[in-house]
Structure formats: C-alpha cells, structure tokens
Amino acid sequence: MVSAIAIPVGGSHHGAHAFAAGVHEVEHGEPPQAHARRSRIADRMRAINEGLEGALPSLAGNNSGSEGGNSTKGSFQGASSLPRPFASAYTASPASFTGGGSLLGTSYGTRSSAGSLPGRELTESKPIRTNNVNIQNTEFVSLGVSPYGRSRDDVLPTLGGKLTPDVVKANFLTDAHLKKLETTYADASVQEVASSYGVTPILSPISEALKTSAKGGAAYELIHQGTHAAQELRRQVLREGAVVIITTGSMGKRFVYERLEQLGVNTYIIDGPDSWAQVLEDEGVIERFLPVDMTDSSKTLELCANAIQSLIDHDGVEVDGIATFCEIAVPLASRLAEIFGLPGNPSSAVDAARDKHATRIAVANAGLPSVQSRMLPSPETLVRLPSNHDNRIVRKKFVANMTEEHLNLDKLLEIGGQIGYPLVMKPVSGAASIGVLKVESAEKLSTAYLKVLRDVFRAKVNAGALVMGSDDEDDDVDSVANGNGGGGRSEADAAQDWPTIMLEEYLDGEEVDVDVILSEGKSVYNATSDNWPCEEPWFNETGDNAPCLLGLEIERALETVGVDCCHALGLTTGVFHVELKATSRGPRLIEVNTRMGGGPVRDINLRVNGVDLVEEHIFASVGIPCNPPFRIAVDGSEASSRRAEDRDPLDCVAGYTLNAPKTGTVTEGAEAVIMKWAEVSYVLSAEVFVHPGDKVTSKADGLPTWMGEIRVHGDTAADAKDRAEKMRDTLLAEILPFIR
Missing domain, CATH: 3.30.470.20 (ATP-grasp fold, B domain)
Known part of the structure; x- marks a missing residue:
C-alpha cells in the first residue's frame, strides 16, 4: 500500500495559486531515515512555496514581461542586485600563464581595478571536520602538506594505502579520469551504476517545487519573465539552496564562490585534498570542503557519489544541484547529476561537445554549416614506435626526440591533401589552445605533427585547468593531463594514451x-x-x-x-x-x-x-x-x-x-x-x-x-x-x- 503526504500551500495571490501542493508517495515499511528525508524535503518545498507567495506583493506589482526579456512599467522599481564587474577582493593569475609546477602554480598575479576592494589575507587554517565524508572501508590519514605555508592536520578519506606528499601532487582531476568516465555506462544503465555505488536518486526541493507549480499562477508567470522583479524572485527561490561544486579551479575563480555566498547559496566543494577550497571554508565563503582521494581515476566517480550521499544521509543536506565552473570537471559533474537525478545536461551531450570530431559529426548530421575534417590514424600507424613504448619514461623521451625518420609520411600527407592547405591540426579533446596549430603547406605538416605530439605530452592539469608544462620537469609530475600521473598514481593511470589528433580546414574571417x-x-x-x-x-x-x-x-x-x-x-x-x-x-x-x-x-x-x-x-x-x-x-x-x-x-x-x-x-x-x-x-x-x-x-x-x-x-x-x-x-x- 502507498500513502501520500500532501504539502500544504498558503492562499492564492490575485485569485491564482502561487504554487500547487506537491504530493509525494511514501511506502509503508520504508527505512525511518528515508521517511525522515522525505519529510525534510516536504518542509523545504513548503518553505519555498510560501516564500514565493510572500514575495509576490513586493516583487510582482503590475509587472509583466515576455520570454524575450521585454517588460512593461510596474510597481517594482530599481535594478536587481549585481556584483561589480572587473572589481574583486583578490584575483590570482591563472597558473596556465606560467606553467608552475605546484597545484596552484608558482605565480599569483596582481590585479588593480577601479574601486576594487583591498586584498584579502589568507587566514590561519583550522582542521577539517572528520564527519564530512563517510565512506565504507575508508582509511583516514593525516597529511602534513599544504600550499599555504604552515602545515595543517587535514583529514582525508582514501581507499587503501597511505596518502603521502608525493601522492598529493597528482591528486586532482586529469584526462585519465575523463577516459574512465567515458566507459562508465558502457555495460550498465545510470540506475544500475547508482545502485552499485549505494546511491539513491534524490528529489531537489527547488526543482520539485517548481515542477509541481500551477501553470497560470502569478508566481509561475513571474518567475519566467525577463525582468528584475522576476530575477529577484528567482534569487529568493535559490536562497538557502544547497549546491555541490565539483573542482574548485584556480584562485582566479574566487569571484564565483563569493557570488554564491552573496546569493545565500550553501556551497559544498568536492576536490582533491590539496585544493584551496580549504581557505574558502576557513573564511566562511563556502559551507564545506569535501576532500576526495583522486589518485585512482577508476574510483573517482564512486568516491564523489558516496561523498554526496554521505552529505545527504549523515548531515541532512538536501542537495538541489551539482555544478562546476571548470572544463575538466564537466563530464564528472554531469554524470553525478544523472546518478542523483538532478538537473543538468546528458553526459552523452557533454562528451560529444568535448570531442571535437564528435562535435563535427553532430553538427553535420543536424544539417548545420560544417567544417571539413579528418581524423589522423593512431601513432601505431603513423609512427615507427620503439618496442617498449608502453613504458612511461621511455615514451616521453621518445616523443621529445622524435624526427621525421620515425613518421609514415605518405599516410600523413595523404590525409593532409584531403583537407587542403592551410589547415589546422588539433587534439580531439583539449583546452587553452594547447596542441592547436596552423599548417601552411604540405612541407610543414610533419614538423607540425611532431610539435603537436610534444605539446600534448607536456600538457598537464594545474588547479583544474589544462596548462603547458616544460621539458625539464620531474617525471613524477609531468603530463598528468593525459594520465601520466606522477608519484602515487595507480599503475593504470600512469599509462599515458597517445593523443587523438585531427585535421580540419582553416577558416577565414x-x-x-x-x-x-x-x-x-x-x-x-x-x-x-x-x-x-x-x-x-x-x-x-x-x-x-x-x-x-x-x-x-x-x-x-x-x-x-x-x-x-x-x-x-x-x-x-x-x-x-x-x-x-x-x-x-x-x-x-x-x-x-x-x-x-x-x-x-x-x-x-x-x-x-x-x-x-x-x-x-x-x-x-x-x-x-x-x-x-x-x-x-x-x-x-x-x-x-x-x-x-x-x-x-x-x-x-x-x-x-x-x-x-x-x-x-x-x-x-x-x-x-x-x-x-x-x-x-x-x-x-x-x-x-x-x-x-x-x-x-x-x-x-x-x-x-x-x-x-x-x-x-x-x-x-x-x-x-x-x-x-x-x-x-x-x-x-x-x-x-x-x-x-
């Protein structure tokens, strides 16, 4: 048998319901914890509905507006609150500009902006609470490393093994994680993956309250308009919502988290243990930093999912959404949203967008103006490889010293001729223009191929961004962008794949x-x-x-x-x-x-x-x-x-x-x-x-x-x-x- 819990809603406004009552079914005999969670969701939905109801008199007035953003005169006067562009308390230079070896880069740039606030000093750290993440078979180990000077007693969940300072160098998202993510749903549905991780799809109080709204009601109409009154209403709905952010990014993204704090969002950040999200938590900018061991890319999705589930089950947090502002973390964030049934884009769409060749195919199949492109064969076809090329160090040295004598020039020139010159050579997935090169003629094609291979092998991930490394960096930290991990990474992650490279026509204009x-x-x-x-x-x-x-x-x-x-x-x-x-x-x-x-x-x-x-x-x-x-x-x-x-x-x-x-x-x-x-x-x-x-x-x-x-x-x-x-x-x- 199934009984229903009705969520009461206040009276109507201007003769129309602001939002209809939401109804959720609760099975008899379900665990008390699940029943309690449904009750908490019901309470939050009721609060959102009543908040909208109360907001209407001060916001709506006689405002009206089209979906295109037009509005007519009404009683709400004044602009909605916005932050000041090009003015921030602290802005650090992205590490990609210097290619620093530290996770945060060796250089933090300075910024001056008209009317900007004085720089904020990093405060003394305090220990991270130990009950943030509760994962079965988790080993908690103490760290003595921090990019902020004085050591702190961090507590980090890991799955097996000791986490040493060397491991921390490679403990963040890389392309190795993305390659593992691509096979996540190969033999199982989203629901099966969630079940195998012990994850239960959840109801977002914000999303569910809006889904059950009465179309035609005053609040429903207002919240879809392109006016400042509607924008303020949307902010009221968002306030006190809980959002999990995947990967902090560089310190240059501090403005993101300060804006979320201004909006009243309870922000939880999942990142590797060396993330500067520690500072954001210490300063009260975010609600909590959840450090997750990312040394083994095959377990990262499960660990992140379990961290979110623990946040829900043990801390009573009603998660409304999962998001990211970092390119490298988009595939992970999209899959986590799918697993938990939260709003977001299909992971298949995200993967297609990140794969430049797949993007070309999708655009052409949709009948849109397309660009001529060709995939290059694997290096096994184009390159005369050494017998032991699977060894990471051998492979790196080989690529650094490759010459035209190692190339199958006929095959390379054949594909280049199909495109015509000038053309563009680029990795199928990448960022920051690394490995993207204009080739003027057939005579320059082989040199360009060697250059792109070297650049892609030198590329690495730094604070969530793809950056260019240097040839003289230590082997334990180079090329992590492609899974060539470094100290402490699993053996599977240490095997760097050869990059997939494509050629496409050069576009004028x-x-x-x-x-x-x-x-x-x-x-x-x-x-x-x-x-x-x-x-x-x-x-x-x-x-x-x-x-x-x-x-x-x-x-x-x-x-x-x-x-x-x-x-x-x-x-x-x-x-x-x-x-x-x-x-x-x-x-x-x-x-x-x-x-x-x-x-x-x-x-x-x-x-x-x-x-x-x-x-x-x-x-x-x-x-x-x-x-x-x-x-x-x-x-x-x-x-x-x-x-x-x-x-x-x-x-x-x-x-x-x-x-x-x-x-x-x-x-x-x-x-x-x-x-x-x-x-x-x-x-x-x-x-x-x-x-x-x-x-x-x-x-x-x-x-x-x-x-x-x-x-x-x-x-x-x-x-x-x-x-x-x-x-x-x-x-x-x-x-x-x-x-x-």
Missing part, C-alpha cells in the same frame, strides 16, 4: 564568442563579442571587444548557428561558451564549451549586458528557469519597452592580452610597465601574469606566454577597441627591455 544560456531546452540569452586576430600559428588570444562590431545581421546569424549547434549536441540546460567564425561562406563553428567561459567572460557579460553568468548557471543547475533582464538597468525604464536587439549596451569594453614579444626571462620592472595603466581613467583593470625570473615564450618559439591583460571601456565598442589597440602598441615597445 573574424572569430567571435557567443555566450548562450539554455533554460528548459530554449535559448533565453545570446551575446556576441569579437575576438581579435590570434597569434598564429598558435591561436593564442590577443584581445576582444564587446559588443560585437560585425553588424546586427551577421551577429544574429552567428548566434543562431551557435544555439543550433548546442541543440545538435543534445545540450539543454545552463551556460555555454560557443566559439565561431564569421567566414566568407557564413558562420562556422569552432567549438562548444559546456560551461561558463573563463577569464573576463563573466565580467564582460555583466558590464555590457547586465547579465551575471554565475547566477544563471546556478539557477539552471538547480532547475530554476533562466531569463535574465537584458540591458535593462531598471524595470519600467524606457529601455525595457524596446525589443532586446534594439537596446543599447550598458557599457562598451575591450581587452588587450599581452603575449610575450620575445623569448627570454622576465626582469625587474616588467610588472610596473603593465600596472601603470591602472591609473588611466578609462582603464577598468590591469593584471600581471608573470614575475621576475619567469621564463616566457614568443610565437616564434612556441605557444606564446601571456604576460598580462588590460581592460578598458569607452562610449562605443569601436571607441573601447581603439583605446585598447593604442595601448597595445605602447605596451609591446615598453615591455621588450624587461625580457632578457
């Missing part, structure tokens, strides 16, 4: 970024910014400006193709960073990133369009509809009565990224050359990514090193771009004497 938000399968936000010409042949970014200067017709065509490509891959929910080119033949896709864009992307959207991609991604991750007010400073303003495409930007911005103009070593004074621009009135921020003694590379010798970035604003996008370009010319000349 201007490159753009289109930031897309999908909600309930529909596009609710698209915004295009221009990318300046890359540092070819390496495709390193040099600058950008927003809004786009290509014209409304071209911009709309690019956005249409970008959204269609997301749909072709099967993506439905969240924030996506889509890279395209406006070619002489029309829009063409470069790639779809299944997460918020990195670097300045969030600040650009916030400053130009008034849209905070951090909160939109979290809305989507817990099942709250997204429809951000686009270029509307205040509800009821003159701008809100216009169509979205006719609204003026809230500001216009441009940024210049300083690529090292020559190869050498940075000397004293380089930082001052960049930071002096922070005093200029139209400069929004200035950042330095290198320090004296750091080695930098110019495009003549390899993937260029980013030395710094300066962002400006202007009355128009053209004005902002002109300012940044003039600054570029001056900077390039002034920085040269400080590279020896």
Whole structure:
C-alpha cells in the first residue's frame, strides 16, 4: 500500500495559486531515515512555496514581461542586485600563464581595478571536520602538506594505502579520469551504476517545487519573465539552496564562490585534498570542503557519489544541484547529476561537445554549416614506435626526440591533401589552445605533427585547468593531463594514451564568442563579442571587444548557428561558451564549451549586458528557469519597452592580452610597465601574469606566454577597441627591455 503526504500551500495571490501542493508517495515499511528525508524535503518545498507567495506583493506589482526579456512599467522599481564587474577582493593569475609546477602554480598575479576592494589575507587554517565524508572501508590519514605555508592536520578519506606528499601532487582531476568516465555506462544503465555505488536518486526541493507549480499562477508567470522583479524572485527561490561544486579551479575563480555566498547559496566543494577550497571554508565563503582521494581515476566517480550521499544521509543536506565552473570537471559533474537525478545536461551531450570530431559529426548530421575534417590514424600507424613504448619514461623521451625518420609520411600527407592547405591540426579533446596549430603547406605538416605530439605530452592539469608544462620537469609530475600521473598514481593511470589528433580546414574571417544560456531546452540569452586576430600559428588570444562590431545581421546569424549547434549536441540546460567564425561562406563553428567561459567572460557579460553568468548557471543547475533582464538597468525604464536587439549596451569594453614579444626571462620592472595603466581613467583593470625570473615564450618559439591583460571601456565598442589597440602598441615597445 502507498500513502501520500500532501504539502500544504498558503492562499492564492490575485485569485491564482502561487504554487500547487506537491504530493509525494511514501511506502509503508520504508527505512525511518528515508521517511525522515522525505519529510525534510516536504518542509523545504513548503518553505519555498510560501516564500514565493510572500514575495509576490513586493516583487510582482503590475509587472509583466515576455520570454524575450521585454517588460512593461510596474510597481517594482530599481535594478536587481549585481556584483561589480572587473572589481574583486583578490584575483590570482591563472597558473596556465606560467606553467608552475605546484597545484596552484608558482605565480599569483596582481590585479588593480577601479574601486576594487583591498586584498584579502589568507587566514590561519583550522582542521577539517572528520564527519564530512563517510565512506565504507575508508582509511583516514593525516597529511602534513599544504600550499599555504604552515602545515595543517587535514583529514582525508582514501581507499587503501597511505596518502603521502608525493601522492598529493597528482591528486586532482586529469584526462585519465575523463577516459574512465567515458566507459562508465558502457555495460550498465545510470540506475544500475547508482545502485552499485549505494546511491539513491534524490528529489531537489527547488526543482520539485517548481515542477509541481500551477501553470497560470502569478508566481509561475513571474518567475519566467525577463525582468528584475522576476530575477529577484528567482534569487529568493535559490536562497538557502544547497549546491555541490565539483573542482574548485584556480584562485582566479574566487569571484564565483563569493557570488554564491552573496546569493545565500550553501556551497559544498568536492576536490582533491590539496585544493584551496580549504581557505574558502576557513573564511566562511563556502559551507564545506569535501576532500576526495583522486589518485585512482577508476574510483573517482564512486568516491564523489558516496561523498554526496554521505552529505545527504549523515548531515541532512538536501542537495538541489551539482555544478562546476571548470572544463575538466564537466563530464564528472554531469554524470553525478544523472546518478542523483538532478538537473543538468546528458553526459552523452557533454562528451560529444568535448570531442571535437564528435562535435563535427553532430553538427553535420543536424544539417548545420560544417567544417571539413579528418581524423589522423593512431601513432601505431603513423609512427615507427620503439618496442617498449608502453613504458612511461621511455615514451616521453621518445616523443621529445622524435624526427621525421620515425613518421609514415605518405599516410600523413595523404590525409593532409584531403583537407587542403592551410589547415589546422588539433587534439580531439583539449583546452587553452594547447596542441592547436596552423599548417601552411604540405612541407610543414610533419614538423607540425611532431610539435603537436610534444605539446600534448607536456600538457598537464594545474588547479583544474589544462596548462603547458616544460621539458625539464620531474617525471613524477609531468603530463598528468593525459594520465601520466606522477608519484602515487595507480599503475593504470600512469599509462599515458597517445593523443587523438585531427585535421580540419582553416577558416577565414573574424572569430567571435557567443555566450548562450539554455533554460528548459530554449535559448533565453545570446551575446556576441569579437575576438581579435590570434597569434598564429598558435591561436593564442590577443584581445576582444564587446559588443560585437560585425553588424546586427551577421551577429544574429552567428548566434543562431551557435544555439543550433548546442541543440545538435543534445545540450539543454545552463551556460555555454560557443566559439565561431564569421567566414566568407557564413558562420562556422569552432567549438562548444559546456560551461561558463573563463577569464573576463563573466565580467564582460555583466558590464555590457547586465547579465551575471554565475547566477544563471546556478539557477539552471538547480532547475530554476533562466531569463535574465537584458540591458535593462531598471524595470519600467524606457529601455525595457524596446525589443532586446534594439537596446543599447550598458557599457562598451575591450581587452588587450599581452603575449610575450620575445623569448627570454622576465626582469625587474616588467610588472610596473603593465600596472601603470591602472591609473588611466578609462582603464577598468590591469593584471600581471608573470614575475621576475619567469621564463616566457614568443610565437616564434612556441605557444606564446601571456604576460598580462588590460581592460578598458569607452562610449562605443569601436571607441573601447581603439583605446585598447593604442595601448597595445605602447605596451609591446615598453615591455621588450624587461625580457632578457
């Protein structure tokens, strides 16, 4: 027999129910723990429903708005609360700019921004609580390592074996984990995997409350609108929600967690034990850091799932969503959301987006404009390998010393000829332009292949980001991006796979970024910014400006193709960073990133369009509809009565990224050359990514090193771009004497 628990809801507003009562079935005889959990969910759903009911009088008034973000005048006046773009308490340089050997990199850049807050000092650590994670057969061991100076008595769950400082070097997500994840559902369904892990699919109180809402009710209608009133209502629904974040990322992502704290989100971070999430917990920015042993990639999904289940069962946390802001963690986060039945994108769609060849196939099958591409055969076909090439150290040394004599040139040239020249060579999965190379002619194809192989083998993961390592790094820390683990990794993870490489046609025209938000399968936000010409042949970014200067017709065509490509891959929910080119033949896709864009992307959207991609991604991750007010400073303003495409930007911005103009070593004074621009009135921020003694590379010798970035604003996008370009010319000349 089955009995039902009805969740009571308050009265109606304007004659309509804010949300209908949710009904959940509870089987007689179920464990008391499960019954208690259902009761807790019912309580939270009731609180959400009643909170919406109470919020309506102050928020809704007579506001109305279309799904496109238009609104008419109403009683709610004033903008919703937003953080200040290009201003933060502390911003560290991404480790990818220096390739530091530490998990956090050897360099933390400095940043000055107009009106920014004073830097925050790292506080003294306190021990992590031991009851965070409860996993059967778990061994708790004490660590004596920390990237923050003084040792702390951390408690870390591991499955077998002792966790030593050497192991910690490799204890974070890598491509080895992704390869294991790809086979997770090969012989079992999502439900079977969850059951084997001892995981029970859960009901998200936020998502379930919205699903059981009465369509046509005042709250339901308001929460789907593109107004500030609706945005405040969405924030009220989110407040006190519980979100699990997978992988912290570099310290440059601190703004993400500070924004979640401002929104009242209870944030739990799962990461390797050396993560700086420890600091976020100590400072009270997040609710809790859950350290998980990631030395064995075959167990990482299970350990993370068990950590979340323990959070639910032992700590009574009602998890509303699972999310990430790091590229390397998207496949893991999507699978965890599937296992727990929480909102998110299908893992198959995420995998297809990360696989550039699979993306090309999906786009072509959908009848969208496609790019000619070919997969290269495995190195067993293209390379004359040594007999003991399965040995990690032998393989690394072999790749570092490979020459054309080791290549099957006929096969390589045959495939290159099928594409035509110039062409682009790139790894099927990767990031940060590592291993992406323009090849001008057949004569340069073999040299390019050798270069791409070396770069991919040198690549590693640092604080959740793929970065370029160096040839002289220790064998125990190099190439972890491809599973070549390092001290303490399992033998399976230490076997590095040869990279899968593809060739595709070189696209002419201007490159753009289109930031897309999908909600309930529909596009609710698209915004295009221009990318300046890359540092070819390496495709390193040099600058950008927003809004786009290509014209409304071209911009709309690019956005249409970008959204269609997301749909072709099967993506439905969240924030996506889509890279395209406006070619002489029309829009063409470069790639779809299944997460918020990195670097300045969030600040650009916030400053130009008034849209905070951090909160939109979290809305989507817990099942709250997204429809951000686009270029509307205040509800009821003159701008809100216009169509979205006719609204003026809230500001216009441009940024210049300083690529090292020559190869050498940075000397004293380089930082001052960049930071002096922070005093200029139209400069929004200035950042330095290198320090004296750091080695930098110019495009003549390899993937260029980013030395710094300066962002400006202007009355128009053209004005902002002109300012940044003039600054570029001056900077390039002034920085040269400080590279020896």
